[in-house]
Amino acid sequence: MLDTLTLDQLRVLVMVADVGSFSGASRRLQRVQSAISKSIRTLEDALSIQVFDRAGKYPVLTPAGSALVDDARKLLRDADVLKSRARGMAEGLEPELGLAVDPLFPNEVLMRALRELETEFPTLPIRLVTAGLGVPERHLREGAVAVAVYSLETTGADDLDATFLVTIDMVPVVAAGHPLARLHGPIGREDLTRHVQLVLSDTGPAGWQRGLVSQKIWRFADVYVRLEFLLAGFGWCNMPRHLISPALADGRLVQLEIREQTGFQLPLQAVRLSGKLPGLGASALIRNLQTLLKQGEDV
Incomplete structure (x- = not known):
């Protein structure tokens, strides 16, 4: 019955x-x-x-x-x-929205964009993966996510659709107690090569080399673990300015003045498979990210 x-x-x-x-x-x-x-x-x-x-x-x-x-x-x-x-x-809303984000992207902006997305589409399940360098692109190509936020420069891919989001300032820094912090004037490449450089692991096929200087390399899969080793004085590296601003402000980190290069800028994009139209959720998320970034959210 x-x-x-x-x-x-x-x-x-x-x-x-x-x-x-x-x-x-x-x-x-x-x-x-x-x-x-x-x-x-x-x-x-x-x-x-x-x-x-x-x-x-x-x-x-x-x-x-x-x-x-x-x-x-x-x-x-x-x-x-x-x-x-x-x-x-x-009406075109995805059954689930998979998203892979490089940790270099500002967390404050990402969290606000996701909250707005949840408000607009409360029934949309969201699956978030954070991973660096080539991993977001791999998730995208495998179909595990619909949108990947990272820099195409790190993989060199030219067969994907991308929407520019923001340019991240990468600055060379070192802990205040590190020997490099005590050098006066512009630092030469010969000074850097004698010290450990803390580098994010690259899973891309060609190996991303931008900013790589030292002959002594320690590799990290997680940008926040690398930050801990940086603050502990184990070496120097290029870090996103928005991530280290507090440590620069309170003196725990010192920005290095390098003769050959004083840092570089890294563009981040919202990347999708070529020719595949985004659903309502993916479109709204990208739009939210763009709007927040234009408003100047801590980047």
């Missing part, structure tokens, strides 16, 4: 429980009272239990009925979510 249970019966159950009478439910639902009573009787028959005690002037939920009302509310909420998701997908 459970297969005769309907969402409409559950709505009637919840309404009667909320207003406390069959007559009140009939007015709220704009149905005759006999239809409300019949719906409750059919529900009780389907469940083989008594939901309401009708002995008094007004129906009172039985203990079993009280428990079922809570379950009914959850089922109705789930049904509403299902209908909302289906409606969104019919």
Whole structure:
């Protein structure tokens, strides 16, 4: 008999429980009272239990009925979510939005953009992966994500669609107690090569070499782990300015003045597979990122 249970019966159950009478439910639902009573009787028959005690002037939920009302509310909420998701997908919203982001991208901007996306599309599941250098592109090509935020310069790919987002200032820095911090005037390449350079691991096929100077290399897969080693004085490296601004301000890090190169700029893009139109969620996310970046969010 459970297969005769309907969402409409559950709505009637919840309404009667909320207003406390069959007559009140009939007015709220704009149905005759006999239809409300019949719906409750059919529900009780389907469940083989008594939901309401009708002995008094007004129906009172039985203990079993009280428990079922809570379950009914959850089922109705789930049904509403299902209908909302289906409606969104019919209009072009993705069943799920996969996103891979290079940690060089400002977290503050990313989090605000994702919050706005959740507000606009509350039923859209979002799957986020943070990984550096060639990893976002690999996730994109494998179909694991629909959008990858990273710099195409790091992989050299020219067969993908990309939307420019922001240029990241990469500056050479070292801990205040490091020997390089005590050198006066512009530092030459010969000075740098004698010290350890902390480098992010490159999974790209060609190996990204920009900014690579030293003969002593320590490689890191995580930019935040590299930052810890940098602050501990193990070596020097080029870091995104927005990530190290607090440490520069309080003196824990010192920006190096290098004779040959005083840093460089790295463009970051929102990258998609070529020729594949983005869904509503992906389009909204890219738009949110662009808007926030134009507003000057800590970059």
